[in-house]
Amino acid sequence: MGSGKGAGVSEFFAGWLPGLPQLLQGDKSEAWKRIAGGMETLGTHLKEFRPDVLVLYSSQWLSVLGTSFQVQQRPKGVHVDENWHEWGDLEFDFPVDAELGKFFASALKVNGLPSKTVDFEGFPIDTGTIVANRFLNPEGKIPLSIVSSWVYADAEKSRQIGRLVREECSRRGVRAAYVACSLLSAHYTPKEIKPAEDCVSASDDEWNQKFLNTLESGDLSSFNVGEYAKAVGADMQLNAFHWLSGVLEERETRAQIHAYGPIWGAGAAVLEFRGEGVGC
Amino acid sequence: MPYREQFYLHLTEQGRIMQSGKIVGAFIAPHPPHLVYGENPPQNRVRSQGGWETLRWAYERARATIKRLKPDVILVHSPHWMTIVGHHFTCVPRLAGRSVDPIFPHLFQYDFDMQVDTKLAELCVEEAQREGLTAKRMTNPKFRVDYGTIVSLHLLNPDWDIPVLPVSANNSPYAFADSIGQGEMLKLGAATRRAIERRGVRAVLAASNTLSHLHFSVEPDPPEDMSQEHIQSDAQYKWDMRIIKMLQEADWEALQEVLPRYMEETFAEVKSGGLMWMLSAMGFPKVRGEVHGYGTVIGTGNVVMEWDLERGQA
Numbered sequence: 001m002g003s004g005k006g007a008g009v010s011e012f013f014a015g016w017l018p019g020l021p022q023l024l025q026g027d028k029s030e031a032w033k034r035i036a037g038g039m040e041t042l043g044t045h046l047k048e049f050r051p052d053v054l055v056l057y058s059s060q061w062l063s064v065l066g067t068s069f070q071v072q073q074r075p076k077g078v079h080v081d082e083n084w085h086e087w088g089d090l091e092f093d094f095p096v097d098a099e100l101g102k103f104f105a106s107a108l109k110v111n112g113l114p115s116k117t118v119d120f121e122g123f124p125i126d127t128g129t130i131v132a133n134r135f136l137n138p139e140g141k142i143p144l145s146i147v148s149s150w151v152y153a154d155a156e157k158s159r160q161i162g163r164l165v166r167e168e169c170s171r172r173g174v175r176a177a178y179v180a181c182s183l184l185s186a187h188y189t190p191k192e193i194k195p196a197e198d199c200v201s202a203s204d205d206e207w208n209q210k211f212l213n214t215l216e217s218g219d220l221s222s223f224n225v226g227e228y229a230k231a232v233g234a235d236m237q238l239n240a241f242h243w244l245s246g247v248l249e250e251r252e253t254r255a256q257i258h259a260y261g262p263i264w265g266a267g268a269a270v271l272e273f274r275g276e277g278v279g280c
Numbered sequence: 281m282p283y284r285e286q287f288y289l290h291l292t293e294q295g296r297i298m299q300s301g302k303i304v305g306a307f308i309a310p311h312p313p314h315l316v317y318g319e320n321p322p323q324n325r326v327r328s329q330g331g332w333e334t335l336r337w338a339y340e341r342a343r344a345t346i347k348r349l350k351p352d353v354i355l356v357h358s359p360h361w362m363t364i365v366g367h368h369f370t371c372v373p374r375l376a377g378r379s380v381d382p383i384f385p386h387l388f389q390y391d392f393d394m395q396v397d398t399k400l401a402e403l404c405v406e407e408a409q410r411e412g413l414t415a416k417r418m419t420n421p422k423f424r425v426d427y428g429t430i431v432s433l434h435l436l437n438p439d440w441d442i443p444v445l446p447v448s449a450n451n452s453p454y455a456f457a458d459s460i461g462q463g464e465m466l467k468l469g470a471a472t473r474r475a476i477e478r479r480g481v482r483a484v485l486a487a488s489n490t491l492s493h494l495h496f497s498v499e500p501d502p503p504e505d506m507s508q509e510h511i512q513s514d515a516q517y518k519w520d521m522r523i524i525k526m527l528q529e530a531d532w533e534a535l536q537e538v539l540p541r542y543m544e545e546t547f548a549e550v551k552s553g554g555l556m557w558m559l560s561a562m563g564f565p566k567v568r569g570e571v572h573g574y575g576t577v578i579g580t581g582n583v584v585m586e587w588d589l590e591r592g593q594a
């Protein structure tokens with residue numbers, strides 16, 4: 001578990017970013033390069049925050065028997081994306097706060113939510129986690145706590161999981177940075193494209209922009225997130241956002257938009273959430 | 281073209297005279313990792329006290345058929361290699377490594393080592409593109425083969441002495457309407473058949489699919505406690521029996537009619553396209569499907585079923 005050096009500090013750090021291999025191929029598309037640039041900025045701010053742990057929710061790590069938490073001490077290996085395998089190997093090697101993951105799993109169980117810890121050599125770390133970690137933790141010094149996307153969680157359960165994770169960190173005095181790795185609209189272009197011509201469809205784009213404007217304003221009260229998620233075929237029903245909402249609950253937050261653009265037709269944004277009164 | 285018309289077109293078009301290669305048999309080969317876990321083969325690092333014997337006995341009969349058919353290659357279409365951009369064919373001569381199931385990692389940590397018929401993969405890509413599909417070769421030697429592919433292949437041929445060809449499941453059945461998604465699989469099947477003919481090999485096809493897919497979310501301790509194993513619901517069981525009867529009787533029209541509702545009501549994994557791919561590749565033959573066995577795994581319905589095309593018409 002983290003050392004707890006940040007105990008009692010009220011600042012917080014939360015973010016949102018995509019995690020696809022395109023982001024490591026910035027030379028192929030200006031849009032991908034821009035998004036990657038936004039992720040670098042998010043990574044710089046995260047480093048400045050000096051967290052004990054990076055709690056990362058990945059929409060690409062799917063779990064069925066409840067929420068899973070990675071507790072292997074140091075996952076290391078090579079992952080090849082199942083779709084974009086021609087773009088080389090994604091090497092990974094990062095520390096995990098295993099003890100914290102176990103606490104998270106217990107906290108969920110106590111509250112009636114199924115959970116599991118995962119500690120297996122050769123466990124397939126997902127593309128989202130690896131790509132996000134490259135930008136957020138390029139030196140590999142910050143321990144991660146990776147949270148799966150439980151396929152049977154609805155918005156409410158996802159929020160509850162986010163809330164429980166944040167409460168557990170607060171209780172233990174862990175200075176955590178919370179980041180959700182997910183797309184917004186997830187209508188991929190189902191064929192080969194010229195990366196330079198990558199774009200989000202007009203209707204998805206309009207919805208995404210509305211959603212981002214709302215997040216920027218900090219007032220979600222008049223925005224129907226469920227309707228948006230359905231309209232744009234949101235990545236895992238936008239559960240990553242609901243999880244993040246649970247993390248951020250009771251805080252006045254506004255999103256700072258570092259980047260927005262297409263990744264193979266899907267909509268991707270890089271966001272940073274700041275609390276009222278918390279300076280940059 | 282509407283789904284129904286595409287379906288009938290494929291029924292008639294595929295009665296053509298074969299060239300040198302042919303499909304000699306086909307299987308519905310479900311892939312719950314529990315079946316490998318229950319068997320305790322040396323490749324799996326996890327040990328069990330057995331379990332799911334009825335399905336494993338069913339696979340023993342399928343294995344005997346494979347030995348008798350002596351195919352040159354086994355092709356497998358797995359929903360756990362899901363691709364977004366087109367249909368992918370494994371095109372690396374040898375793939376080896378460890379595959380840990382992301383869902384049931386405590387049951388399946390399997391050291392795989394497979395020889396791939398890369399020439400057939402090339403031909404499949406070519407023929408799929410001729411059908412107007414997006415198709416790609418997977419040429420990365422570090423690729424981690426998914427557990428669906430490995431489980432089905434292990435259960436059909438634990439000796440791994442026959443070359444294989446893993447085929448991805450394009451996500452079109454989930455991203456678009458049934459007519460588009462399953463329509464793509466019909467074309468993929470036609471392309472696969474032509475590729476096999478051109479390659480001149482005796483091929484076996486495996487649709488790596490569970491039938492009804494609603495399941496329990498709590499696992500017993502130990503997972504192989506068979507006193508806890510039963511179908512998730514009676515409605516799901518009845519659906520499975522109805523579908524199996526159509527498959528046995530080669531009643532393809534009836535199957536096509538009910539498939540969308542079956543997939544919706546039971547979450548059937550056949551939605552991922554393997555079954556349509558396989559039936560289309562075989563040309564929807566009027567051959568009786570032989571049931572080797574049916575069983576449940578954490579509540580899902582699984583059938584091991586065979587079409588022996590060498591034995592001829594039913």
Ligand SMILES: [Fe+2]
Pocket residue numbers: 311359360428490549
């Ligand atoms: Fe499956």
